Amino acid sequence: MLLSVVAGGSAQAQDAPAPEAEEPEITEVTVVGSRIRKDTFNSASPIQVITRQEATLAGLASTSAILQSTAVTGGTEQINNAFGGFVVNGGGGVNTIGLRGLGPGRTLVLINGRRVAPAGTRGAVGAADLNVLPNAIIGRIETLRDGASAIYGSDAIGGVVNVVTRNIDGVTLEGQFNSPTAGGGEQSRISVVAGKSWDRLSVQGSFEYYEAEELTLGQRDWARCQTDYRFDPTTGVTTDYIDPLTGKSKCYTITGTGNNGVTINTLGTARVAGVPATGNPTLTGYNRWRPNSAVSTGLVGFEGVSGGSLNVRDTFDPRMLNNSMLSPVQIFTSFGQFEYDLPEFSNSKIYGELLLNERISSQTGYRQLSLDYATGSPLIPANIAAISANFLAAGGTVLFSGPTKARAFIGYGNSESEQDVGYVKAVGGIKGDFAPLSGWKYDFAMQYAKSDATYMFESWLTDRISKSLDVATPDSDVPANLIAKDASGNNITCVANNVDPSAGCIPAPVLNSATIGGVLPEAWKAYTFVPVESTTEYEETTISFDINGTLFSLPAGPLDFAFGIEHRSASINDQPNANSVSGNLYNLTSAAPTVGEDSVLEAYTEMLVPVLADLPFAKTLNLELAYRYTDYDSYGDDTTYKIGLLYEPTDFLTFRASQGTSYRAPALFEQFLGATSGFLSSAGDPCNNWDAPGVNPNRAANCASLGLPAGWAVGNGNNQSIRVLQAGGAEQGLSAETSENLTAGVIFRPTFLPEQIFGKLALAIDYFDIEINNGVARAGSTFLMSQCYDSPNFSSPYCAYSERTPVTNALTVYDSYTNLSVQTVKGYDYNLRWERDFGEVGVLVNMAVTQFEEQGVAARADTALIDYNGLINTPKYTGTLDASFTYKNWRVRYGMEWIDATSSYDFYGLSPVTSDYILDTPDYYLHHLSARYTGSDWNMTFGIRNLSDAEPPQISQGVENRVGNAPLYSGYDYKGREVFVTFSKSF
Template structure:
């Protein structure tokens, strides 16, 4: 090979790969094309560094061409990738509460940090969340030529993170001419408008190629209150599952005075008339009255975004020049800017003795000497939703700059050519975030403290002899509208946070053919890499100090470096003999030496066997690993408010063993459990610098059948299994508490939480650790069929399906699989708090485990016209509904007459049956476990185009053409449907393409 032929090689290679089916198999070609293909030089495909003449490897690869991407009618490459059937639950623009504008991919539902994302075969820079996962919105959509998805582990080829698979985004290059695209779309409800515009220009010659492109995307929001399924905290329950922090407030008085140093009320709290409890007060002349549940519960849902807005600008360029016949310089530069926002309901200000109040907020109360306090007593508990702020607005401005520059060429030894490459990649994500609608604890302390009116009747903070300059007294007892703009200006602040993630990589590799074997030449690729990754999170000073009503967190900064070497061999054993038209093996190994935890060695073995021309049998076994990310290692402590059902609350207390109930009581919980009035409990999360890498083993086995008697048909079926150990995770608040209860108070998790005097959780520490693991197993089926051309045009079909057969957890590190982190049993299966069996089809909070995801793409072409019809199927799931039935909302459950068996090792706890097998779980308790069915869902997307005679293409389309609503998920966070489903409504769009 010489570089003189590279341009031809690349052009034909793109044509080849553009026809790859879901498994990496090309559609059948005409005889003349096949003969031409046999003369092509070798190319590199995702999953291997060895250049080869075909695109079929021992591992399954799915590919989307630029036309396939355009046919989906989407403006984000992340949204396109999330539609792949192998993708699970992860961030996208439907994540408002808890989102940050990122869109990620999570192959096999193993987490976005276990899926490696490449751009042009190079590791892409991690997102600003410092978790190692890539934000797909940092990749310019207009620059994408195709997307290849390797549905198998590839740590030996690409290093860390490639446990679940690899997504390789290939950018456009060797573009000659000019092209402009304009796109506009909108939901049929008149909201969620999206616009996209891009322009690309390029030129190429025998020794030189260059191109540049510009892109702009604007995606507008959809409000949660504008869809029936999201206008309530929980569908069909009104405000029942809303917030106890309402606009009129929820308060308690402290007749004996509140002591901020001890954070307690002397003599106990009372309501307005001396009785126990809390009261609400509108400040408009009405008398205070007891706070009523659910009547006074606040419906915060309508004030939230359902679909968050984004605006993205991008510039991308690449070029190459042949310095000599055997050496070429090449470079690719991309710049992307994302401006995004999330909008939540107004800040719930919780102070004093209010549950969930942070340490700083517990020192703040409404003084009896405040001019706005009509009760003459300290207000010790303060819950007030300050709707006067207009809500909490979280804004991100993220810039991504990536540069890849290097040399490539050929070396000649004897009569053999060896390809080589050496270069440098640098990627950086820089984020400057601002948050509006937060409150300063020091300012609240002054504004709610003693105050008076001066001679002019103006309210002043402090006392006449000790005025606090600039302070404006705050009226939280005045009901809605009682807080003026002047008050807000003093007690609120705009938070300014800064994030950075930088990756630098030096790489060099060489490959070619060493000598001939019976099946052909032995191919190899050898490479060296040096990479550094660094990141920091610099929060606003008030947030860093904890002096805010929002989530506090401390600063994070860290870095690590590594050196790697890899070797890959392609070993052809037999070719063109009976029962072995092809038999070859692939082996690879990678050595990685990390500065923070040491070294690791990972290897793989694969094979391909063609007993006949029409059938390819393939298999692969590979070791994998994932190094801990900057955030997992070095994250400072931060607040988090997950939904947590305390094992000691009034609903869970009766289900505990006698020992567990005794431990609850010993922790100060009242007899029978306490009433947990807030499902979101403040916990503290953070990093752990002593983390070790995760380890994994992946196995695939399958076949590809391309029958010569049915031209254009390819069928591929692959079985896959992934075993993950030493998972980097957090135990979760419920597990921490439950493990302590099970230990009788002697276990290590007992030191991780404390309780208040009334039984509520006061503090809970939930940092990252290496514990437990997971196994997943399933099948991928891909069928491609391109029919012979008829009088009615050309038809082609691609049917891609993922079947999840098994998903089991080990959450406590005891080596026992079948543990259910979601605490949801399979129907009728025996389980205890940890042993849950196969969780396929069981839904947890924003954690899907569909048994089947399936996509069917149909394409029709005739002359200058064409159309597509895409169908996307999600199988049904079950979710736990017992908690809702306990709270009196059993009408939401679909199966309320279900009972399950719980194994227990203690015969004293027996109230069920004896199983007599002589091992753990001899005794079975029986308890009720209601469920809710999440229905199967199919979306239909259609589009049609016309190639106009002035070198233009006009496309119109409708996504979700039958207006399919998402299924209700009662355990989904923030809305009553999971963010992986479509926002309700038809989405209509128009695209215009002009070539010059």
């Protein structure tokens, strides 16, 4: 699928889109990477190109899938529809691309050379959403995997992706359908592309509809039962918790750091005597119970499920299998472009583009409800009310002020989240000959883009649950539909209804086995569990002007020059629901609005200096220079540069190298993200058991200085959860990040070999080295606490990010965006291309391998670099192979994707010989096969992706996010074997 322009490939991607043709094979093409018009196909930077035909043959149904493929990303993890159930920048359903593993905020996405503004939901919108890109009218996609901040601006640190549209004359209808053989995750796409040219006017446009069906956990066998997945290294026998009811490893446990299991169908009380459940030891008392109507002694109707493994409790609900593994989405996209010639005005052209896009996506999750019942409540049956002690003391719950007699751990069921994102991008400009200078061109453009989104998730409202638990005998004027029964069968209603019947409060259900089992009144569910809607807007305006041409001629050729200025302004306005802002979402975090704006003025210049040409051992020696001045309203000014060198001693050997710098002001959300609160288990408090053997002596001394006694630990009355606040870092002195980027490579094309025998061969090897300083990110609450408490006398600067409340000793951590010292990426790209004709059969082979040597992060300048290279989800090697065969009207393609084996044992200080964890993955291969037939005005492509139906590898719980037992990693295929067909007809 991937075409590597191993000869280089550079120049004017922002000129007119490529004309529509019979989609010939592209071996050399002018592509992204410079603002200077060039006649040469050589560049000092490595570039890759994907043609429309290659993407169709690969069976990729969306632009997102094309750009997130291993061939483009080098195997680094990407945010796709598998991340819908996780908190990611841009919100649920977003798809982004980050080259070199540096994240989407450091990769610039363009359409016809002009930037695509961010889109998405929630406060952390800061990268282009690939869902907004048109698919039907794309001619090719160009990828520059080299730092280009001096050319394109600060967000091009990791590279640039440029989507180039095509000109078309006539009408083309196209449809595509992808269907996994195991069901679920089907994709459909239909589109129409039309264009017409007159003497002066050329107009093209497209409309398309794309839909991806949901794939749930229950639709794949390997995801149906998420286990601890641990084994005795000697015997190979599982060490998982064995469910006494099934005799097998328990699905969705709650051991260790969590395995997505939840406590459900369970009652919490003060500790009292009772009957143990099967698999639970006989104890003098229990404080967790499971309904069992056969129990007639102790706590009648309940069996004890505490004191032993937590997994004796019910932790799995079949409705968990309804959770989205891949989010469903519907996308509507319209794109139009025009050019109008004005030859009488210096051969000028007026041009414009309009992109309209709407994404409707959703995710299904599963929710547990912890419902507290106040001591003395008429909703509690007599046998539970008779327990003398309380489950929680006064103040132990947010639902009421008094003590809690019991807590119901309820498997509530599935919940829905939805996103509706509208996106518009409009471009207007004029370009032509720059009359004062012969041979020079100018381009003036204005661009406006806006993402206007609503997002919804379902949540309980704390105040409504609280009101529903406060019940009394109803007055005569309370409507019948607001009256329920208490545990004794008497009529009750909410106290709020007695005061104001119009309040419409529905009484909470009685605490009994049905309620604990999730059988809840529909009216009460509708009253307390409601859609929570919020809005996000992101706007960006860009004005640019540039000129380019030849300054003068040197002996080796013309010295080309480009100069331009650009002004960009952006604003974000995320308004969470009022219940979220006020903290009224029960058992969920609160969120404050994110509102901010910034602007930047930039001036840039580029120069191509031909040093030598057509000399012995110096066929070409070119110097490429770029310089940019950047001035942010928020962070002041700085300069960046890029120097590139292209040296061709002969026509079969090319050396290229470039080095540059970048200066990136934090994105709007990194500066202004509204504070979001969350909670961690109090078990993570760094002062737990501070006097135990082996504890860092600095930590022990610091905890003792706080007046915490020896043995201070969770469970001894110190049960405060750790509150974590996440926010933008502007108020805490967040500064801009800088980086340096180096690439160097060699291209070998043995033109001295007879082409009729050996064909055309080209090999490119490129080294890359990127280092980011003062990188903007959240450090993580665990890191912040350890750095502070392990420093002598609380001397670490990270101590400013946490505080402990006197008397209660409750800990708060401020995990805001901050500057991490260093992030590094080093490695090699290998690209090979070979083509040859064997009679009427043409053969084309492309192979690409990325080898990472280092993928490291150091949190401070004085801390060691942590290298994640080769760990799970960060493979050292990835590769693709693409072989196609043409014969008359047929083209047959075989594709292969490879992800290297990974291992995280050393990182966690474990040995694969002695550990019962599975912390490695084998080499992973995907094989694809397709064929295309081209008629006079139509074509059809059909094929199979993942021929062998390869499943993702499996690892143990506790160290990585997982889907089932598989790592959450975009390089693995969750859908399995997939058949596809594409049909196109032109008129």
